[in-house]
Amino acid sequence: xxxxxxxxxxxxxxxxxxxxxxxxxxxxxxxxxxxxxxxxxxxxxxxxxxxxxxxxxxxxxxxxxxxxxxxxxxxxxxxxxxxxxxxxxxxxxxxxxxxxxxxxxxxxxxxxxxxxxxxxxxxxxxxxxxxxxxxxxxxxxxxxxxxxxxxxxxxxxxxxxxxxxxxxxxxxxxxxxxxxxxxxxxxxxxxxxxxxxxxxxxxxxxxxxxxxxxxxxxxxxxxxxxxxxxxxxxxxxxxxxxxxxxxxxxxxxxxxxxxxxxxxxxxxxxxxxxxxxxxxxxxxxxxxxxxxxxxxxxxxxxxxxx
Amino acid sequence: xxxxxxxxxxxxxxxxxxxxxxxxxxxxxxxxxxxxxxxxxxxxxxxxxxxxxxxxxxxxxxxxxxxxxxxxxxxxxxxxxxxxxxxxxxxxxxxxxxxxxxxxxxxxxxxxxxxxxxxxxxxxxxxxxxxxxxxxxxxxxxxxxxxxxxxxxxxxxxxxxxxxxxxxxxxxxxxxxxxxxxxxxxxxxxxxxxxxxxxxxxxxxxxxxxxxxxxxxxxxxxxxxxxxxxxxxxxxxxxxxxxxxxxxxxxxxxxxxxxxxxxxxxxxxxxxxxxxxxxxxxxxxxxxxxxxxxxxxxxxxxxxxxxxxxxxxxxxxxxxxxxxxxxxxxxxxx
Amino acid sequence: xxxxxxxxxxxxxxxxxxxxxxxxxxxxxxxxxxxxxxxxxxxxxxxxxxxxxxxxxxxxxxxxxxxxxxxxxxxxxxxxxxxxxxxxxxxxxxxxxxxxxxxxxxxxxxxxxxxxxxxxxxxxxxxxxxxxxxxxxxxxxxxxxxxxxxxxxxxxxxxxxxxxxxxxxxxxxxxxxxxxxxxxxxxxxxxxxxxxxxxxxxxxxxxxxxxxxxxxxxxxxxxxxxxxxxxxxxxxxxxxxxxxxxxxxxxxxxxxxxxxxxxxxxxxxxxxxxxxxxxxxxxxxxxxxxxxxxxxx
Numbered sequence: 016x017x018x019x020x021x022x023x024x025x026x027x028x029x030x031x032x033x034x035x036x037x038x039x040x041x042x043x044x045x046x047x048x049x050x051x052x053x054x055x056x057x058x059x060x061x062x063x064x065x066x067x068x069x070x071x072x073x074x075x076x077x078x079x080x081x082x083x084x085x086x087x088x089x090x091x092x093x094x095x096x097x098x099x100x101x102x103x104x105x106x107x108x109x110x111x112x113x114x115x116x117x118x119x120x121x122x123x124x125x126x127x128x129x130x131x132x133x134x135x136x137x138x139x140x141x142x143x144x145x146x147x148x149x150x151x152x153x154x155x156x157x158x159x160x161x162x163x164x165x166x167x168x169x170x171x172x173x174x175x176x177x178x179x180x181x182x183x184x185x186x187x188x189x190x191x192x193x194x195x196x197x198x199x200x201x202x203x204x205x206x207x208x209x210x211x212x213x214x215x216x217x218x219x220x221x222x223x224x225x226x227x228x229x230x231x232x233x234x235x236x237x238x239x240x241x242x243x244x245x246x247x248x249x250x251x252x253x254x255x256x257x258x259x260x261x262x263x264x265x266x267x268x269x270x271x272x273x274x275x276x277x278x279x280x281x282x283x284x285x286x287x288x289x290x291x292x293x294x295x296x297x298x299x300x301x302x303x304x305x306x307x308x309x310x311x312x313x314x315x316x317x318x319x320x321x
Numbered sequence: 322x323x324x325x326x327x328x329x330x331x332x333x334x335x336x337x338x339x340x341x342x343x344x345x346x347x348x349x350x351x352x353x354x355x356x357x358x359x360x361x362x363x364x365x366x367x368x369x370x371x372x373x374x375x376x377x378x379x380x381x382x383x384x385x386x387x388x389x390x391x392x393x394x395x396x397x398x399x400x401x402x403x404x405x406x407x408x409x410x411x412x413x414x415x416x417x418x419x420x421x422x423x424x425x426x427x428x429x430x431x432x433x434x435x436x437x438x439x440x441x442x443x444x445x446x447x448x449x450x451x452x453x454x455x456x457x458x459x460x461x462x463x464x465x466x467x468x469x470x471x472x473x474x475x476x477x478x479x480x481x482x483x484x485x486x487x488x489x490x491x492x493x494x495x496x497x498x499x500x501x502x503x504x505x506x507x508x509x510x511x512x513x514x515x516x517x518x519x520x521x522x523x524x525x526x527x528x529x530x531x532x533x534x535x536x537x538x539x540x541x542x543x544x545x546x547x548x549x550x551x552x553x554x555x556x557x558x559x560x561x562x563x564x565x566x567x568x569x570x571x572x573x574x575x576x577x578x579x580x581x582x583x584x585x586x587x588x589x590x591x592x593x594x595x596x597x598x599x600x601x602x603x604x605x606x607x608x609x610x611x612x613x614x615x616x617x618x619x620x621x622x623x624x625x626x627x628x629x630x631x632x633x634x635x636x637x638x639x640x641x642x643x644x645x646x647x648x649x650x651x652x653x654x655x
Numbered sequence: 656x657x658x659x660x661x662x663x664x665x666x667x668x669x670x671x672x673x674x675x676x677x678x679x680x681x682x683x684x685x686x687x688x689x690x691x692x693x694x695x696x697x698x699x700x701x702x703x704x705x706x707x708x709x710x711x712x713x714x715x716x717x718x719x720x721x722x723x724x725x726x727x728x729x730x731x732x733x734x735x736x737x738x739x740x741x742x743x744x745x746x747x748x749x750x751x752x753x754x755x756x757x758x759x760x761x762x763x764x765x766x767x768x769x770x771x772x773x774x775x776x777x778x779x780x781x782x783x784x785x786x787x788x789x790x791x792x793x794x795x796x797x798x799x800x801x802x803x804x805x806x807x808x809x810x811x812x813x814x815x816x817x818x819x820x821x822x823x824x825x826x827x828x829x830x831x832x833x834x835x836x837x838x839x840x841x842x843x844x845x846x847x848x849x850x851x852x853x854x855x856x857x858x859x860x861x862x863x864x865x866x867x868x869x870x871x872x873x874x875x876x877x878x879x880x881x882x883x884x885x886x887x888x889x890x891x892x893x894x895x896x897x898x899x900x901x902x903x904x905x906x907x908x909x910x911x912x913x914x915x916x917x918x919x920x921x922x923x924x925x926x927x928x929x930x931x932x933x934x935x936x937x938x939x940x941x942x943x944x945x946x947x948x949x950x951x952x
């Protein structure tokens with residue numbers, strides 16, 4: 016078990032290094048980092064200061080060392096526009112993105128899992144066909160377009176829901192739907208196939224042989240087993256959702272880290288853009304590591320082994 | 322035969338695939354009978370229709386299959402005419418089944434107690450303390466040590482042999498009159514197999530339950546069964562008392578099966594049945610076995626034989642005994 | 656016992672051969688895709704107007720022809736500059752399809768190449784490539800793409816390369832797995848024993864077998880790439896104006912939403928939806944066709 020954790024952590028560190036290296040290299044290759052890191056119209060002293068801070072007048076390996084050092088220390092530069100440390104901005108906005116991701120995940124659970132179960136239980140029936148269509152649409156409809164259409168219908172025409180911003184629960188409805196739609200479709204597919212596989216298993220056959228009522232066989236024996244792989248997927252996905260919600264946050268003006276990134280682009284606030292990207296990667300790697308360790312605790316095969 | 326517990330008459334079960342354009346006649350005219358407390362061995366290889374026969378009896382055929390003819394009489398009532406709900410009350414209660422793979426038969430997420438208790442809970446309406454007692458009793462009957470402790474455990478904590486015994490306990494839970502065991506020892510270690518068979522025989526003694534034992538292993542049939550029925554290509558080609566069939570098999574297939582049993586210590590060469598299984602799309606006319614039959618007559622290629630009585634409760638589906646009978650009849654006349 | 660007793664089978668009537676073949680063709684996706692492909696290829700001839708110039712004589716924000724105020728000269732209405740929506744949609748097909756296709760080709764080629772190298776050569780090459788894949792997969796695709804686009808500067812071909820760089824990792828993983836199992840197959844081992852060079856073995860034996868998987872993966876992820884391009888255009892870091900891209904049209908339409916000019920939002924989105932849907936269906940069909948026993952991709 017300990018070996019597992021150590022090995023896994025090492026992998027994560029390597030991944031982080033490669034990640035930072037990639038970002039570092041890309042910036043260096045395609046632009047002059049100094050001009051990127053300083054505002055347009057900066058004075059020579061500012062340029063010099065930035066050079067010193069990030070070691071930009073030195074050789075690349077040294078620069079990289081500075082880069083990593085800075086990241087580890089939590090220093091990702093100062094945003095031009097906000098005149099605040101990027102990391103501060105990031106963590107300030109992070110809870111909002113988490114909120115949205117959680118709401119979206121919850122919604123997709125509520126839609127995807129029951130639909131998948133229903134599809135499996137009534138295979139090839141009306142529900143199943145509808146489910147297949149939904150699953151297909153989920154993969155084909157761009158989330159942000161769905162968001163726009165929702166706004167059109169519910170804000171402009173029906174005037175039920177607000178178009179954006181973050182005030183109360185009403186603001187959460189449409190963005191969660193737009194964000195969660197894709198995931199709901201994936202859940203539907205996964206639940207359906209998982210359930211179908213479970214229903215074909217021997218222990219379900221035995222349950223039927225016991226003469227148990229149909230609903231007991233499905234609900235008690237089938238359900239529980241079918242949900243195991245589904246929950247696995249869900250755990251990993253939450254993290255991805257937080258970060259991939261960029262475009263939804265933009266559409267709905269939701270003050271999360273995705274929107275922060277967009278602002279950075281729009282306003283040519285390079286430190287902000289770089290900082291958000293780095294932090295996004297770090298966060299995902301970190302959370303993946305945590306999840307893997309958590310699984311090590313839960314799964315007795317790993318726990319009792321090494 | 323004194324009133325049989327189970328009587329299957331001319332059972333026909335077909336699989337309808339490709340929207341009904343392709344019909345697989347998995348069971349085509351199967352008849353046998355079983356008294357209370359008796360053990361019937363259903364013998365044949367994979368694909369011959371044994372499992373489909375069993376599934377037809379308990380009413381759990383896959384959606385593509387249907388019983389298209391014949392009767393299944395349990396104490397006189399025809400099971401083929403029963404509704405799904407009625408069959409559900411029979412399954413687990415009057416008729417129970419043991420499946421082949423102990424590792425897959427038990428639900429990994431539920432405790433032993435829950436799984437063994439279910440039939441008693443749903444069919445006998447038992448609850449709480451009496452239910453608990455019953456589960457303990459059942460586990461003890463199948464010789465699980467420290468039943469009270471074991472019932473709180475989970476399947477993955479048990480070996481294959483133990484799990485199969487638990488499956489046996491589940492089968493007994495509803496107090497059935499008939500247990501169908503579909504190759505229950507095939508997936509067990511050889512050393513455990515004998516133990517399990519002994520257990521089944523003891524249980525039969527104690528509870529008087531009838532047993533249909535499906536297997537391809539004639540050694541087991543010799544040890545466990547009173548009567549046996551040999552299946553080939555969806556038909557019963559010979560059925561009768563084990564002693565009779567082992568002593569003087571009438572059907573060439575039975576003879577071949579017995580001949581191919583390896584005898585320990587014997588120096589006779591292993592004998593395999595020559596030829597190939599019949600082509601699914603174009604079954605041969607006449608007797609299904611005739612292409613591989615060493616004693617085939619010209620008649621066998623064109624006419625499907627019917628059951629011939631070879632003795633009390635002994636039938637064979639072959640022209641040869643018929644021929645022998647005719648010859649003897651002619652001789653008697655002469 | 657060496658025999659199997661088989662059940663009796665009777666075919667009542669053989670399924671129609673022709674009917675089977677026709678049903679085999681994925682009609683729906685083709686019906687959808689062909690018009691779009693034609694539009695992309697023949698845009699210059701099909702589109703009624705220049706997509707980058709306002710239509711002479713038309714008002715801005717003209718609705719589609721079946722609504723009040725619309726006219727048949729601008730079938731699907733005009734945008735905030737008076738440009739014809741239909742023409743822009745047609746030219747937009749060109750951008751989306753080219754970027755989508757080329758991006759997928761780049762991603763697929765890179766991914767397959769890396770996957771083969773990784774799987775076949777093993778050792779530190781494998782480890783290095785796998786760690787790289789892990790790292791790049793850690794970053795959400797869109798975020799990564801946005802970052803690259805910001806740094807590099809947008810242009811159509813930049814976007815193609817960027818999307819290729821972002822999405823190749825998905826192929827690499829899967830292809831590597833395939834190669835690992837292929838490597839153990841007898842004909843590969845025979846070739847190796849016969850002294851064939853690694854390159855030859857790769858090209859002769861491994862690549863053809865792996866291509867099937869690549870194609871199926873590609874058809875299933877073309878949709879993702881198209882949506883990614885649309886997203887990038889929407890955010891303003893995609894193909895730069897005035898070249899019409901559906902994502903860009905959507906972004907321009909945003910400010911008109913409140914004013915109820917729904918057609919500017921609905922039509923580009925429907926186009927994206929249809930194209931992606933068609934590629935998904937095509938991909939499913941290919942998957943079943945090329946390997947019916949394939950694991951779920």
